[in-house]
Amino acid sequence: MDARTDTRTRTALPRALRLDTGALRGVVGFHIARASVTTVDSFDRHIGTPFSLSKVEFSVLLLLLANDDVSPKALAQALRITAPKLSLLLDRLQERGLLLRRPNPEDGRSQHLLLTRAGKQLATQTAAATQAMEAELNQRLSRAEHAMLIELLDKLAGASPA
Amino acid sequence: MDARTDTRTRTALPRALRLDTGALRGVVGFHIARASVTTVDSFDRHIGTPFSLSKVEFSVLLLLLANDDVSPKALAQALRITAPKLSLLLDRLQERGLLLRRPNPEDGRSQHLLLTRAGKQLATQTAAATQAMEAELNQRLSRAEHAMLIELLDKLAGASPA
DNA sequence: TATTGTTATACTCTATAACTATA
């Protein structure tokens, strides 16, 4: 398929407008920033817009779907967001009837977060939607490259400090 | 008594609670977001803080160092930022004496951006600083993995390098 | 005294709309 006939306009720039990346060529962070334009755009179309979820809200739903008795503290660490940010985010998800905050019986300061029936349903729907989202990326990456990319990104992110 | 030392109700599980990433495991965008925490932190320490530059400001300097007669329009497209955002960004760099805006003799609506002597010096300094920055990442990635990662990210971005 | 979670506030980044000047 000719790149010129690609229907998505955000991805391909006319050759004349492409700049020499110069010293940025070897800077991983620069290439990550560029690639994230693609992934964020894909997320918005497949999940963000149709389900009215931000990237972090989506991540929260899927993490709660896969883990029991998660506290806000643990979530904030896993997602690298601050506690105040998460607090407001959980408020919004709770107002939408997607999750509940239950007191931790073993520690009155802490909470257990759990998805409601509607929350589990939405989480499952969005999890299914990731299939089409990743399949779209596989127009550019083979399945092996896709897996390799994730492996290298994880190495770069490093095992989160214990 | 410190709960940490109370072994009666604790299992052998470590305190560090890493969550199951669940359906996020195969989502490239999620891993990109995690990896960018590492690269942004590294950028801030090596370049952002010591040179008082944002990521985009740094990218502008290096792109202008590598390309002549660049217009704001071309820069905005290359960096995927909006024209108003770039306009304010160029104001700041100009106030710092790092670049100039010259009218395009062939089109009165357009401009040519060029680095001042100080701008070239700073761009060169930061370009040199990327060596240490990337070397630090190579504690986690071999040189081959580093190159492979950039190649895969470029494929994903659809910005095939020249 | 330390920790969990919340509220309040501010700062950055980014997007959209309206404006100008040129073509």
Added chain:
DNA sequence: TATAGTTATAGAGTATAACAATA
């Protein structure tokens, strides 16, 4: 009428500080 660049405004996203409840 269309394009390049600017100005103005508003909306997310994120960070820090102060607070309440519990350990």
